[in-house]
Amino acid sequence: MSNELFASLDDTIHAKARLGIMTLLVTQGECDFTQLKKLLELSDGNLSAHLRILEESGYISVQKSFMGRRPKTTLSSTPKGREAYSAYLNQLEAILNLHKKETEQ
Amino acid sequence: MSNELFASLDDTIHAKARLGIMTLLVTQGECDFTQLKKLLELSDGNLSAHLRILEESGYISVQKSFMGRRPKTTLSSTPKGREAYSAYLNQLEAILNLHKKETEQ
Numbered sequence: 001m002s003n004e005l006f007a008s009l010d011d012t013i014h015a016k017a018r019l020g021i022m023t024l025l026v027t028q029g030e031c032d033f034t035q036l037k038k039l040l041e042l043s044d045g046n047l048s049a050h051l052r053i054l055e056e057s058g059y060i061s062v063q064k065s066f067m068g069r070r071p072k073t074t075l076s077s078t079p080k081g082r083e084a085y086s087a088y089l090n091q092l093e094a095i096l097n098l099h100k101k102e103t104e105q
Numbered sequence: 106m107s108n109e110l111f112a113s114l115d116d117t118i119h120a121k122a123r124l125g126i127m128t129l130l131v132t133q134g135e136c137d138f139t140q141l142k143k144l145l146e147l148s149d150g151n152l153s154a155h156l157r158i159l160e161e162s163g164y165i166s167v168q169k170s171f172m173g174r175r176p177k178t179t180l181s182s183t184p185k186g187r188e189a190y191s192a193y194l195n196q197l198e199a200i201l202n203l204h205k206k207e208t209e210q
Contacts, residue, residue, distance in 0.1 A: 005125075006121055006122070006124060006125035006128075006145065007145075007146065009121055009124075011121070014119075014121060016111055016114055016116070016119060017111070019111060019114075019200070020110075020111035023111070023200060023203065023204065026204065027203060027204055040111065040112075041112065085204075089200075089201055089204055092197050092200070092201060093201060095124070095128060095194075095197070096194055096197060096198060096201070098128065098132060099128065099131065099132055099190075099194055
């Protein structure tokens with residue numbers, strides 16, 4: 001087995017909270033901050049920190065708006081983010097297949 | 106989607122280096138320290154730290170012996186470790202399937 005399979009796993013996505021965020025944004029389309037926070041059971045500070053990392057990598061975009069007087073933050077995945085997520089899932093699948101292949105022998 | 110899918114991902118295995126170690130030990134049987142280090146391109150200190158975490162969780166066992174005068178450390182997965190690894194892979198598979206299901210709609 002090549003170690004590249006693990007070395008190349010995208011750290012930006014692999015962190016558990018960010019894997020959760022990306023999965024939600026890719027599969028469900030856009031989410032607002034409050035929904036994400038509730039679904040992933042993260043604190044405001046923790047979720048903000050993970051969103052910043054994803055935004056800085058160009059994987060998500062952040063739109064700020066107002067619902068009446070209340071500020072609303074909407075997150076969505078970018079094409080670059082969806083591509084990276086898809087590549088990440090392919091690597092996970094390769095790990096799963098490796099295990100299946102070896103255990104079937 | 107339930108957030109439990111992410112919250113319950115086993116942190117002991119999810120860390121990239123430990124996912125590499127567990128995959129090697131489960132699929133290839135026992136490995137010695139030097140092989141693991143080379144295959145995963147980790148430093149002595151870094152590999153030792155990850156092995157300690159896995160050993161403390163009861164996921165791997167460590168045997169120390171001598172090859173002539175040279176000490177040799179052999180690592181292998183325990184039944185508990187193989188069970189945890191298998192549960193972890195099932196969760197990864199659930200994440201993959203979630204994505205497939207949503208994108209096929």
